[in-house]
Amino acid sequence: MQIRFRDRTFDLEAGESVLEGLLRAGEKISNSCRSGACQSCLLRCLEGELPKASQAGLRPRARAAGLFLSCQCRPQGSLSIADASDALAGASRFQLELVERDFLAPSIFRLRFKATGMPAFLGGQFIALEKPDGLARSYSIASLANEDLIELHVRQIPDGRMSGFLADELNIGETLQAEGPRGDCTYEAGKLDQGLFLVGVGTGMAPLWAVLRSALAVGHRGPINVLQAGLTPDRLYLLEELRELAARHDNLTSSTVVKEDPKSLAAEDCVVGDLFELLRKLAPEPRGQRIFLCGDPNLVNQLRREFFLSGAALDDILGDPFAPAVET
Amino acid sequence: MTTLFEKFGGDDALQAATEEFYRRMLRDESVANFFADVDMEGQIAKQKAFLTVALGGPNNYTGLDMNKGHAALRDQGMKDAHVDTVIKHLGETLLSLGISQEDVDTVAERMEGLRDQVMGRAE
Numbered sequence: 001m002q003i004r005f006r007d008r009t010f011d012l013e014a015g016e017s018v019l020e021g022l023l024r025a026g027e028k029i030s031n032s033c034r035s036g037a038c039q040s041c042l043l044r045c046l047e048g049e050l051p052k053a054s055q056a057g058l059r060p061r062a063r064a065a066g067l068f069l070s071c072q073c074r075p076q077g078s079l080s081i082a083d084a085s086d087a088l089a090g091a092s093r094f095q096l097e098l099v100e101r102d103f104l105a106p107s108i109f110r111l112r113f114k115a116t117g118m119p120a121f122l123g124g125q126f127i128a129l130e131k132p133d134g135l136a137r138s139y140s141i142a143s144l145a146n147e148d149l150i151e152l153h154v155r156q157i158p159d160g161r162m163s164g165f166l167a168d169e170l171n172i173g174e175t176l177q178a179e180g181p182r183g184d185c186t187y188e189a190g191k192l193d194q195g196l197f198l199v200g201v202g203t204g205m206a207p208l209w210a211v212l213r214s215a216l217a218v219g220h221r222g223p224i225n226v227l228q229a230g231l232t233p234d235r236l237y238l239l240e241e242l243r244e245l246a247a248r249h250d251n252l253t254s255s256t257v258v259k260e261d262p263k264s265l266a267a268e269d270c271v272v273g274d275l276f277e278l279l280r281k282l283a284p285e286p287r288g289q290r291i292f293l294c295g296d297p298n299l300v301n302q303l304r305r306e307f308f309l310s311g312a313a314l315d316d317i318l319g320d321p322f323a324p325a326v327e328t
Numbered sequence: 329m330t331t332l333f334e335k336f337g338g339d340d341a342l343q344a345a346t347e348e349f350y351r352r353m354l355r356d357e358s359v360a361n362f363f364a365d366v367d368m369e370g371q372i373a374k375q376k377a378f379l380t381v382a383l384g385g386p387n388n389y390t391g392l393d394m395n396k397g398h399a400a401l402r403d404q405g406m407k408d409a410h411v412d413t414v415i416k417h418l419g420e421t422l423l424s425l426g427i428s429q430e431d432v433d434t435v436a437e438r439m440e441g442l443r444d445q446v447m448g449r450a451e
Contacts, residue, residue: 056367305368309351313344314369 004080005043018043018054018081019070029070030128030136030179035297036072039182040128040138043070048079091182094118096129097175099149101167105237107156108203109167110142112149118178121145123187123210124292126320127152127180129162137162140207140294140320141181144214153206153237183207185292185318187214195289196224199279199303204295205238207320211292216249225282226254229275229299233258233265255282275299276306287311293319332431333385341425342385346376349421359413362401379418382438394445402448411446415439 003010003018005027012021019041022029031041036056045066054073055063067084096113103109121127126140129152143151157163170176185207188194196215200208205228212226230236235258242254257271257278271278286307293303300319307317336342350372354360363371398406418439419432444450 052367052370056370058369305354308347308368309354311351314347314372315343 001075002078003075004047004078005082012075015074017071018073018075018079022070028134030130031071032128032137034071036069039069040136041070042067042084042182043073044068044082044084046080046082048075048081049077050079051075091180092117092119093177093179095175096150096178098170098172101172104153106234108237109154109156111152111154111166112143113152113176114148115150115178118150119181121181123214124185124207124320125181125183126185126207127178127182129166130177130179131162131165135161135165136179138180138182140183140185140203140210142206142209144210144217151206153203153209155203183320185211185294185320187211187218187220188290189218191222191290192218192220193222195222196220196292197282197286197289197307198224198226198292199229199294200227200292201229201295201299202235204293204300204320207294208292209238209241212245212252216245216252221251224249224252226252227275227279227282228254228256229258229295230256231259232263233261233267233270236270239267253282276302279303279306280310285311287313289316291317293317295320331384332427332434333380333383335431336383336427338385342376342379342383345421345425346372346379348425349379349418350375352417352421353414356413356417359410359417362404362406362410382435394442395448395451398446399448406447408443408447411443 001012003012003021005022008025008027010021010025012018016024019029019031019034023031029041029043033040036053045068050066050068051074054068054070054075056069056072058067058069094115094117096115096118098111099114100112101109121141123141123144126138128136128138130136139152139154141150142153143149154163154166156167196211198208198212208226212224215224226242228236228238228242236256239256246252246254255271255278256267256269257273257275258266259272259275261270261272266272289312291307291312293300293307304317304319308314333342336345350363350368354363415436419436422432422435423429
């Protein structure tokens with residue numbers, strides 16, 4: 001079967017994904033996780049039939065626009081496809097200059113950049129950073145549009161090619177190429193009284209930090225629950241900042257839960273135990289609430305199911321599964 | 329004549345009903361396994377298209393091959409009893425959303441008409 005793309009026609013080999021085929025043919029397609037989570041390899045179908053799996057997890061609006069995940073697309077017939085960017089209003093390439101780097105937790109650091117030519121974004125969207133050698137990885141924006149610097153939170157992965165580069169090699173004052181913004185894990189304006197429920201694991205807290213502050217900035221009145229989960233207490237961060245916000249806003253409740261606490265490091269208000277048990281206690285009625293789930297993809301998917309089954313509408317469950325990149 | 333679809337409240341109401349229907353199936357251990365690894369959004373979109381047709385709404389769903397669409401489920405051991413359960417959950421969903429018993433019976437009849445295709449006994 002054949003793929004038409006950028007005025008060229010390619011043959012796909014049996015079992016090959018559209019992404020693999022295009023890369024083999026020498027086309028440059030940004031990609032990272034190859035498991036359908038990061039959405040960096042999003043393309044748009046103009047003609048032909050897409051396999052279901054290639055649109056799994058996309059919002060109805062994106063599906064309707066013909067967007068699909070090229071890494072998950074093993075078509076049964078020929079396709080005519082195009083870049084997704086013209087369908088995603090606002091995404092484009094821009095430059096980021098590193099201004100500041102500091103650690104927020106033993107394995108999580110914060111980067112602050114000055115942006116040049118960056119399109120308008122909403123807190124909670126994500127961008128892709130590109131290393132000079134072309135390697136690209138997506139990170140959520142933790143800052144708000146009216147703040148001077150773009151803030152990203154990065155988990156240091158042992159031997160991670162991008163996180164290692166960002167931690168040790170990129171110098172203050174140096175510039176990176178970036179692309180975006182993308183994603184719809186954002187605060188929805190105009191629903192000031194809706195309940196919000198935010199669950200984050202690890203650097204999944206970055207987009208939630210932006211969503212939370214977007215809501216507070218416009219005077220959100222409905223109850224807001226923020227729940228940060230981690231394996232052990234040293235994986236948690238932003239604790240002081242969250243406590244401070246909760247003290248200033250009556251409608252905000254912030255809690256933390258860790259699976260285990262072998263060194264007895266957990267703060268007094270941190271629950272040691274099962275995340276799902278705690279959730280059932282905190283959110284007896286998610287119907288009508290807007291739910292934000294960010295972090296480890298397996299956990300995000302389990303949480304989606306849990307919230308859906310207990311009554312949240314699918315359109316009200318927003319999530320960013322953070323899938324690790326496949327090393328190639 | 330007003331179709332059940334219009335009476336029901338159109339597309340938005342049907343989205344909510346489909347989600348509730350799907351929720352009931354996932355909570356029911358006797359059928360939940362058939363949906364364990366299925367993409368939730370895609371599955372709900374399909375169920376909704378099916379319900380739109382069953383309620384006499386605008387039929388713009390052309391991919392509705394009930395026989396082929398259930399072949400994999402038959403391989404996983406789907407039996408007539410599972411179809412009964414699905415029809416029961418749909419009925420209860422519609423009743424819980426204020427649809428009359430009479431209209432629910434009409435929908436159940438339409439679903440019965442598809443049973444043989446679903447079970448692979450008819451094309």
